[in-house]
Amino acid sequence: MAMMKVKFNMKKRVKLAQGLWLMNWFCVITGIILFSMGIFLKIELRKRSEVMDNEESHFVPNSLIFMGALACALNAFAGKICYDSLDPAKFAKWKPMLKPYLIICVFYNVFVFFIAVVCLVTRGSLESTLAHGLKNGMRYYKDTDTPGRCFMKKTIDLLQIEFKCCGNNGYRDWFEIQWVSNRYLDFSSKEVKDRIKSNVDGKYLIDGVPFSCCNPSSPRPCIQMQVTNNSAHYSYEHQTEELNLWNRGCKEALLHYYTNMMSSMGALVLLVWIFEISVMFGMRYLHTCLDSIANPEDPECVSEGWLLEKSLKETVKSFWDFLKSMGKLNQVENAAAEESPAVVTAS
Template identity: 55%
Template sequence: MAVLPIKLTKTNRDKLAQVLWVLNWISVVTGIILFSLGIFLKVEINKRQDLMAESQLQSVPNMLIAVGLIACVINFLGGKICYDCVDTNKFLRWKLVMLPYIICTFFFTLSVLAGALMCYSMHGQLEEALTFGLRDAMRYYKDTDTPGRCFLKHTVDQLQIQFQCCGNEGYRDWFQIQWVIGSGKIGKYLMDGVPFSCCNVNSPRPCIQYQITNNSAHFNYDYQTEELNLWMRGCRQALLDYYTNIMHSVGLTVLIIWLFELSVLTGVRYLQTSLENVLRQGDPECESDGWLLENSFVETARSNFNIIKHLGKFNQINISSNGDPNIDKPPTAHYGPDNVPPKPLPMAS
């Protein structure tokens, strides 16, 4: 029994082909959108690549870029096919192409869905990359004369000013590392201070960035009860929130595009099956049935499984025989033109 069958007249088939032609061109635009989203996401990640540890974060924008390019090609071809399907005679040139095209488009829509899910599932990976990346950036904050690290001080300061954050998880992270050039007993110069970029510019009091935990060093000051004029939020959480919002927005857009591509694919499938039934009936003006699957899901899965199983057995026979067609034939002896075996010689007693 067919899955979701519908009846289409000649007029309905022509209108469906015309609508699908327009929708395929719109899908080309959605492919450009996917490509643009991938480029945007890639640029945003590369902006702060120095603050992230090595990870597979680039896999998401790379996939969106690839899917966007493939969408443009597939939907351009789909528009041409649907345009020709208005004429039944032109459909004949695409008859053998449409089913492989639909199968390829189905797997393409799955890749679009995978891209959307990847946008929602990379929170943990992003958090880990930021945690270790910010830790290393803070550690090298003082190395302004070291090649390859001299720019990190500016990068961290810009981050803390722009995102109004301080440290990795909070301002106390700066107490645990040597962020100024100096030396102590064990080679580290630790103090309860933070860089100037941690100062809250909205505070009415001058910034207290050194001896933060020393109440006697400042007038009318108690660091435990008074609200410090520093940014309280850690930069890891600030960046995580920033990138999470971007990922969720991109993921939602990609999910909407997936639903749109799936609807176009469904329409192309109905058009293909209805036109094939027209060819079977031999009357271009007749009413024909269209469906998603000719049999039920279970029967279709069983049929495909049997085809794969038979193909596997066929490949095993070919491998075992090494291409010899006579490998399974019993050997036969040839005894001359009459094919009569000779008489055995008498044994001497």
């Protein structure tokens, strides 16, 4: 028994077709927006790829680009079907394509919903990616003469200036790594030798930070060297000088920036999903109400439209049986392919 039956006369069919035509072209516009969002997010991630640990973060922008392009194609195609649907001669050529189109729409909407959820819950993986990427980036800060790493200093400095942050979790992260290149160290100096010898790894560690950590709102000239040594500076207490350096770590700053961006995109993708679901249901009603017209020569006749031809339980069972039959067919083909070489060898 068909589920959610609705009766349609000629006037209702025309209104349904016209409404779906408008909705499909609106969804084409949303598809362009999704595509543009994917491009924008990909550019934003590429700009800071040096401080990101892996390429997994590009799954979302690549998916948005794919979904946007597919939405434009699917909805433009559906818009053309809606436009021709009330002309029996024109609709006849589209009729065989409607069922495959609706199946594609089901999978497409599942994927759209999945991407919306990924956008909304991506904070955990993004935090790990940024933590490892920033840690490696800071370690390579001094390697301005090393090919492939020579731009890392500029990247980190611009990042800290733009996002008003310092280090990975805070400015003290710079105390734990050597960020001054050996070419700028005087190894004949006793101070340099003592600092290197006092460290197990033989690194030149100082309680200083790069200039890009300085807060321009500070009323005094920035203190970036001997940050924790109060006696080295006049009228200075490093624990109370909050305006001297940026206190926020760059991981937190970038995470906040990208999380807000992804959450906004996730909400927009969820809105697009609702529109696409509505269009899919509408196309199903248009398909069934036109398909069930008893007398095609009488355009004024009443027809019935529905969402599911059978009950939900029967529909799920039929779909599951279809998937199992496809699996068995694949097994038979593989078995036949394995037997073929054996037959050739025996002959």
